Amino acid sequence: MLLAEELHDDLGHALSLVALNLGRLELEPGIEESRRDSIAASRRQVADAVARLGASVEVLRSGRSPALASRHRHIDLDELMADARAAGAVIEVAGQPSPARVAGFGAATVFRVMQEGVTNAVKHAPGKPVTVRFDDAGDRLRIVVTNELPAGYGRTGDEVGYGLLALGERVRLAGGTVETTDSDVFTLSVMLPREGTVAADRPASVRQAPNEVRRARRRSTALIWAAALVPVVAVGCIAVAVQLLTMQQAREAKLEPAVFARIEPGDARVEVESLLPAGELDRDDDPPAGGDCSYYAVTSNPLDDASGDYYRICFDGGVVVSADLLSAGHG
Missing domain, CATH: 3.30.565.10 (Histidine kinase-like ATPase, C-terminal domain)
Structure with missing residues:
Protein backbone atom coordinates (compact mmCIF):
# COMPACT_ATOMS: atom_id res chain seq x y z
CA MET A 1 0.00 0.00 0.00
CA LEU A 2 2.91 2.36 0.84
CA LEU A 3 4.39 1.71 -2.60
CA ALA A 4 1.05 2.55 -4.25
CA GLU A 5 0.81 5.82 -2.33
CA GLU A 6 4.38 6.78 -3.26
CA LEU A 7 3.59 5.94 -6.88
CA HIS A 8 0.55 8.21 -6.64
CA ASP A 9 2.51 11.09 -5.06
CA ASP A 10 5.51 10.96 -7.41
CA LEU A 11 3.72 10.11 -10.63
CA GLY A 12 0.72 12.30 -9.81
CA HIS A 13 3.04 15.27 -9.28
CA ALA A 14 4.86 14.61 -12.57
CA LEU A 15 1.59 14.24 -14.47
CA SER A 16 0.24 17.45 -12.95
CA LEU A 17 3.33 19.32 -14.13
CA VAL A 18 2.88 17.88 -17.62
CA ALA A 19 -0.75 19.05 -17.63
CA LEU A 20 0.37 22.49 -16.42
CA ASN A 21 2.97 22.78 -19.19
CA LEU A 22 0.49 21.63 -21.81
CA GLY A 23 -1.96 24.26 -20.54
CA ARG A 24 0.73 26.93 -20.89
CA LEU A 25 1.60 25.70 -24.39
CA GLU A 26 -2.12 25.76 -25.29
CA LEU A 27 -2.18 29.51 -24.58
CA GLU A 28 0.96 30.32 -26.59
CA PRO A 29 0.20 32.91 -29.29
CA GLY A 30 0.79 32.02 -32.92
CA ILE A 31 -0.06 28.30 -32.62
CA GLU A 32 -2.28 26.95 -35.39
CA GLU A 33 -5.84 26.16 -34.27
CA SER A 34 -5.56 22.45 -35.15
CA ARG A 35 -2.40 22.12 -33.05
CA ARG A 36 -3.98 24.07 -30.21
CA ASP A 37 -6.93 21.65 -30.22
CA SER A 38 -4.55 18.65 -30.08
CA ILE A 39 -2.66 20.17 -27.16
CA ALA A 40 -5.94 20.90 -25.34
CA ALA A 41 -7.08 17.30 -25.83
CA SER A 42 -3.72 16.02 -24.50
CA ARG A 43 -4.02 18.28 -21.45
CA ARG A 44 -7.49 16.91 -20.66
CA GLN A 45 -6.26 13.35 -21.10
CA VAL A 46 -3.34 13.88 -18.71
CA ALA A 47 -5.67 15.46 -16.14
CA ASP A 48 -7.96 12.44 -16.47
CA ALA A 49 -4.96 10.13 -16.02
CA VAL A 50 -4.18 11.90 -12.73
CA ALA A 51 -7.78 11.32 -11.59
CA ARG A 52 -7.61 7.64 -12.59
CA LEU A 53 -4.35 7.21 -10.68
CA GLY A 54 -5.91 8.71 -7.56
CA ALA A 55 -8.95 6.46 -7.93
CA SER A 56 -6.70 3.39 -8.27
CA VAL A 57 -4.87 4.19 -5.04
CA GLU A 58 -8.22 4.85 -3.34
CA VAL A 59 -9.37 1.37 -4.39
CA LEU A 60 -6.20 -0.25 -3.01
CA ARG A 61 -6.63 1.63 0.27
CA SER A 62 -10.35 0.98 0.77
CA GLY A 63 -10.93 -2.30 -1.10
CA ARG A 64 -14.00 -0.83 -2.80
CA SER A 65 -15.14 -1.52 -6.33
CA PRO A 66 -13.37 0.55 -9.00
CA ALA A 67 -16.79 1.69 -10.22
CA LEU A 68 -17.55 3.13 -6.78
CA ALA A 69 -14.12 4.67 -6.30
CA SER A 70 -14.22 6.58 -9.58
CA ARG A 71 -17.60 8.24 -9.21
CA HIS A 72 -15.95 11.54 -8.41
CA ARG A 73 -14.38 11.69 -11.89
CA HIS A 74 -15.61 14.15 -14.48
CA ASP A 201 -31.81 -10.28 -9.76
CA ARG A 202 -28.65 -12.37 -9.43
CA PRO A 203 -29.43 -16.07 -8.83
CA ALA A 204 -27.84 -17.82 -5.84
CA SER A 205 -25.74 -20.04 -8.14
CA VAL A 206 -23.93 -16.95 -9.40
CA ARG A 207 -23.05 -15.58 -5.99
CA GLN A 208 -19.40 -16.09 -5.15
CA ALA A 209 -17.99 -18.42 -2.53
CA PRO A 210 -15.33 -16.95 -0.16
CA ASN A 211 -12.45 -18.43 -2.18
CA GLU A 212 -13.87 -16.94 -5.38
CA VAL A 213 -14.16 -13.56 -3.67
CA ARG A 214 -10.50 -13.70 -2.64
CA ARG A 215 -9.44 -14.69 -6.15
CA ALA A 216 -11.55 -11.90 -7.62
CA ARG A 217 -9.95 -9.40 -5.25
CA ARG A 218 -6.48 -10.57 -6.25
CA ARG A 219 -7.40 -10.22 -9.94
CA SER A 220 -8.85 -6.78 -9.30
CA THR A 221 -5.72 -5.67 -7.44
CA ALA A 222 -3.50 -6.85 -10.29
CA LEU A 223 -5.66 -5.03 -12.82
CA ILE A 224 -5.66 -1.88 -10.71
CA TRP A 225 -1.85 -1.95 -10.55
CA ALA A 226 -1.79 -2.34 -14.32
CA ALA A 227 -4.21 0.59 -14.64
CA ALA A 228 -1.98 2.68 -12.36
CA LEU A 229 0.89 2.23 -14.81
CA VAL A 230 -1.20 3.41 -17.76
CA PRO A 231 -0.47 7.10 -17.03
CA VAL A 232 3.27 6.37 -17.33
CA VAL A 233 2.71 5.16 -20.85
CA ALA A 234 0.33 8.08 -21.52
CA VAL A 235 2.95 10.63 -20.48
CA GLY A 236 5.54 8.93 -22.67
CA CYS A 237 3.18 8.96 -25.66
CA ILE A 238 2.30 12.62 -25.12
CA ALA A 239 5.99 13.57 -24.79
CA VAL A 240 6.79 11.71 -27.99
CA ALA A 241 3.84 13.33 -29.78
CA VAL A 242 4.92 16.83 -28.72
CA GLN A 243 8.51 16.09 -29.73
CA LEU A 244 7.42 14.78 -33.13
CA LEU A 245 5.22 17.85 -33.64
CA THR A 246 8.17 20.11 -32.81
CA MET A 247 10.49 18.19 -35.13
CA GLN A 248 7.96 18.29 -37.96
CA GLN A 249 7.54 22.04 -37.59
CA ALA A 250 11.34 22.48 -37.54
CA ARG A 251 11.74 20.38 -40.70
CA GLU A 252 9.17 22.49 -42.55
CA ALA A 253 10.81 25.73 -41.36
CA LYS A 254 14.50 24.76 -41.67
CA LEU A 255 16.59 27.46 -43.36
CA GLU A 256 19.99 26.38 -44.68
CA PRO A 257 22.93 28.38 -43.21
CA ALA A 258 24.29 29.09 -46.69
CA VAL A 259 20.97 30.65 -47.69
CA PHE A 260 20.75 32.72 -44.51
CA ALA A 261 24.30 34.01 -45.13
CA ARG A 262 23.11 35.53 -48.42
CA ILE A 263 20.37 37.61 -46.77
CA GLU A 264 21.33 41.15 -45.78
CA PRO A 265 19.47 44.31 -44.70
CA GLY A 266 18.30 46.25 -47.73
CA ASP A 267 17.57 43.17 -49.86
CA ALA A 268 14.21 43.22 -51.63
CA ARG A 269 11.56 41.25 -49.77
CA VAL A 270 10.20 39.58 -52.89
CA GLU A 271 13.65 38.21 -53.75
CA VAL A 272 14.38 37.01 -50.21
CA GLU A 273 11.00 35.30 -49.79
CA SER A 274 11.70 33.15 -52.83
CA LEU A 275 14.66 31.67 -50.89
CA LEU A 276 12.78 30.96 -47.64
CA PRO A 277 11.13 27.67 -46.57
CA ALA A 278 7.38 27.24 -46.92
CA GLY A 279 6.94 26.72 -43.17
CA GLU A 280 7.68 29.05 -40.25
CA LEU A 281 8.29 28.59 -36.54
CA ASP A 282 5.84 29.77 -33.90
CA ARG A 283 7.86 32.35 -31.97
CA ASP A 284 6.97 35.32 -29.77
CA ASP A 285 9.98 37.54 -29.04
CA ASP A 286 10.66 41.27 -29.24
CA PRO A 287 11.25 42.10 -32.91
CA PRO A 288 12.48 45.53 -34.04
CA ALA A 289 9.84 48.27 -33.82
CA GLY A 290 7.65 48.25 -36.91
CA GLY A 291 9.22 45.07 -38.23
CA ASP A 292 7.21 42.28 -39.83
CA CYS A 293 9.23 39.23 -38.83
CA SER A 294 9.37 35.58 -39.83
CA TYR A 295 11.15 32.80 -37.93
CA TYR A 296 13.03 29.76 -39.23
CA ALA A 297 14.77 26.75 -37.70
CA VAL A 298 18.54 26.35 -37.67
CA THR A 299 18.23 22.56 -37.37
CA SER A 300 15.49 19.93 -37.10
CA ASN A 301 17.71 17.50 -35.16
CA PRO A 302 16.75 17.61 -31.44
CA LEU A 303 20.23 16.24 -30.52
CA ASP A 304 22.08 19.00 -32.36
CA ASP A 305 23.77 21.63 -30.18
CA ALA A 306 21.90 24.26 -32.21
CA SER A 307 18.51 22.69 -31.51
CA GLY A 308 16.13 25.49 -30.47
CA ASP A 309 18.21 28.23 -32.09
CA TYR A 310 16.43 30.13 -34.85
CA TYR A 311 16.75 32.77 -37.54
CA ARG A 312 14.67 35.94 -37.37
CA ILE A 313 14.23 37.87 -40.62
CA CYS A 314 12.33 41.16 -40.42
CA PHE A 315 10.93 43.25 -43.24
CA ASP A 316 9.70 46.83 -43.47
CA GLY A 317 8.61 48.71 -46.56
CA GLY A 318 9.36 45.83 -48.89
CA VAL A 319 12.97 45.35 -47.81
CA VAL A 320 14.88 43.37 -45.20
CA VAL A 321 15.61 45.47 -42.10
CA SER A 322 17.34 42.77 -40.04
CA ALA A 323 18.51 39.17 -40.29
CA ASP A 324 19.55 37.63 -36.97
CA LEU A 325 20.64 34.26 -35.61
CA LEU A 326 19.22 33.92 -32.10
CA SER A 327 19.79 31.31 -29.41
CA ALA A 328 17.03 29.25 -27.76
CA GLY A 329 17.29 31.36 -24.61
CA HIS A 330 16.81 34.67 -26.40
CA GLY A 331 14.12 36.91 -24.88
Missing part, protein backbone atom coordinates in the same frame (compact mmCIF):
# COMPACT_ATOMS: atom_id res chain seq x y z
CA ILE A 75 -17.83 12.11 -16.78
CA ASP A 76 -18.85 13.53 -20.15
CA LEU A 77 -19.61 11.08 -22.94
CA ASP A 78 -19.98 13.83 -25.54
CA GLU A 79 -16.57 15.25 -24.62
CA LEU A 80 -15.05 11.76 -24.82
CA MET A 81 -16.37 11.30 -28.35
CA ALA A 82 -15.35 14.84 -29.35
CA ASP A 83 -11.76 14.17 -28.23
CA ALA A 84 -11.69 10.91 -30.18
CA ARG A 85 -13.02 12.62 -33.31
CA ALA A 86 -10.49 15.43 -32.90
CA ALA A 87 -7.77 12.76 -32.90
CA GLY A 88 -9.06 11.47 -36.26
CA ALA A 89 -11.53 8.74 -35.28
CA VAL A 90 -14.72 8.41 -37.37
CA ILE A 91 -17.50 7.63 -34.87
CA GLU A 92 -21.28 7.36 -35.11
CA VAL A 93 -23.29 7.22 -31.87
CA ALA A 94 -26.92 6.05 -31.88
CA GLY A 95 -29.50 5.98 -29.10
CA GLN A 96 -27.34 7.59 -26.41
CA PRO A 97 -29.47 8.06 -23.25
CA SER A 98 -29.60 11.32 -21.32
CA PRO A 99 -26.91 11.95 -18.67
CA ALA A 100 -29.46 11.33 -15.91
CA ARG A 101 -30.42 8.00 -17.45
CA VAL A 102 -26.77 6.99 -17.94
CA ALA A 103 -26.09 7.79 -14.27
CA GLY A 104 -28.62 5.13 -13.30
CA PHE A 105 -26.40 2.44 -14.82
CA GLY A 106 -23.15 3.81 -13.41
CA ALA A 107 -21.89 6.73 -15.48
CA ALA A 108 -18.22 5.90 -14.82
CA THR A 109 -18.70 2.34 -16.09
CA VAL A 110 -20.60 3.49 -19.20
CA PHE A 111 -17.81 6.01 -19.85
CA ARG A 112 -15.20 3.25 -19.49
CA VAL A 113 -17.08 0.98 -21.91
CA MET A 114 -17.20 3.67 -24.60
CA GLN A 115 -13.58 4.65 -23.95
CA GLU A 116 -12.26 1.10 -24.25
CA GLY A 117 -14.49 0.29 -27.23
CA VAL A 118 -13.26 3.27 -29.23
CA THR A 119 -9.63 2.85 -28.12
CA ASN A 120 -9.68 -0.81 -29.12
CA ALA A 121 -11.20 0.00 -32.52
CA VAL A 122 -8.72 2.80 -33.28
CA LYS A 123 -5.79 0.63 -32.18
CA HIS A 124 -6.64 -2.46 -34.25
CA ALA A 125 -8.47 -0.86 -37.17
CA PRO A 126 -7.16 2.68 -37.66
CA GLY A 127 -9.19 4.68 -40.15
CA LYS A 128 -12.19 2.32 -40.04
CA PRO A 129 -15.55 3.81 -38.96
CA VAL A 130 -16.71 3.01 -35.42
CA THR A 131 -20.36 2.68 -34.39
CA VAL A 132 -21.55 2.94 -30.79
CA ARG A 133 -25.17 1.85 -30.27
CA PHE A 134 -27.20 2.02 -27.04
CA ASP A 135 -30.21 -0.19 -26.33
CA ASP A 136 -32.08 0.94 -23.20
CA ALA A 137 -34.39 -1.83 -22.00
CA GLY A 138 -35.57 -0.30 -18.75
CA ASP A 139 -33.52 -2.08 -16.10
CA ARG A 140 -30.83 -3.14 -18.58
CA LEU A 141 -28.59 -1.02 -20.81
CA ARG A 142 -26.72 -2.65 -23.68
CA ILE A 143 -23.82 -0.86 -25.35
CA VAL A 144 -22.55 -2.29 -28.62
CA VAL A 145 -19.36 -0.97 -30.25
CA THR A 146 -18.58 -2.26 -33.75
CA ASN A 147 -15.90 -1.60 -36.33
CA GLU A 148 -14.71 -3.25 -39.52
CA LEU A 149 -11.42 -5.12 -39.28
CA PRO A 150 -8.55 -4.62 -41.72
CA ALA A 151 -7.74 -7.37 -44.21
CA GLY A 152 -5.58 -10.09 -42.68
CA TYR A 153 -6.45 -9.16 -39.11
CA GLY A 154 -6.39 -12.00 -36.62
CA ARG A 155 -5.59 -12.57 -32.96
CA THR A 156 -2.91 -15.05 -32.00
CA GLY A 157 -4.16 -17.91 -29.83
CA ASP A 158 -6.08 -16.63 -26.82
CA GLU A 159 -4.67 -13.13 -27.10
CA VAL A 160 -6.87 -10.56 -25.38
CA GLY A 161 -5.86 -6.98 -24.68
CA TYR A 162 -5.39 -5.85 -21.08
CA GLY A 163 -7.91 -3.08 -21.69
CA LEU A 164 -10.66 -5.58 -22.47
CA LEU A 165 -9.64 -7.77 -19.51
CA ALA A 166 -9.83 -4.82 -17.13
CA LEU A 167 -13.15 -3.75 -18.65
CA GLY A 168 -14.54 -7.27 -18.23
CA GLU A 169 -13.59 -7.28 -14.54
CA ARG A 170 -15.15 -3.87 -13.98
CA VAL A 171 -18.39 -4.80 -15.71
CA ARG A 172 -18.54 -8.11 -13.85
CA LEU A 173 -18.22 -6.27 -10.52
CA ALA A 174 -21.16 -4.10 -11.61
CA GLY A 175 -23.23 -7.24 -12.31
CA GLY A 176 -23.03 -6.99 -16.08
CA THR A 177 -21.61 -9.06 -18.94
CA VAL A 178 -19.10 -8.51 -21.74
CA GLU A 179 -19.06 -10.36 -25.06
CA THR A 180 -16.74 -9.92 -28.04
CA THR A 181 -16.76 -11.35 -31.54
CA ASP A 182 -14.36 -10.80 -34.40
CA SER A 183 -14.70 -11.94 -37.99
CA ASP A 184 -14.92 -9.23 -40.63
CA VAL A 185 -16.36 -6.95 -37.95
CA PHE A 186 -15.24 -6.65 -34.34
CA THR A 187 -18.10 -6.31 -31.86
CA LEU A 188 -17.89 -5.40 -28.21
CA SER A 189 -21.25 -5.96 -26.51
CA VAL A 190 -21.71 -4.92 -22.87
CA MET A 191 -24.85 -5.33 -20.80
CA LEU A 192 -25.17 -3.27 -17.61
CA PRO A 193 -27.94 -3.61 -15.03
CA ARG A 194 -29.54 -0.57 -13.48
CA GLU A 195 -27.79 0.18 -10.19
CA GLY A 196 -29.57 -1.36 -7.21
CA THR A 197 -31.05 -4.30 -9.15
CA VAL A 198 -28.04 -6.65 -9.14
CA ALA A 199 -28.47 -8.25 -5.72
CA ALA A 200 -32.17 -8.96 -6.23
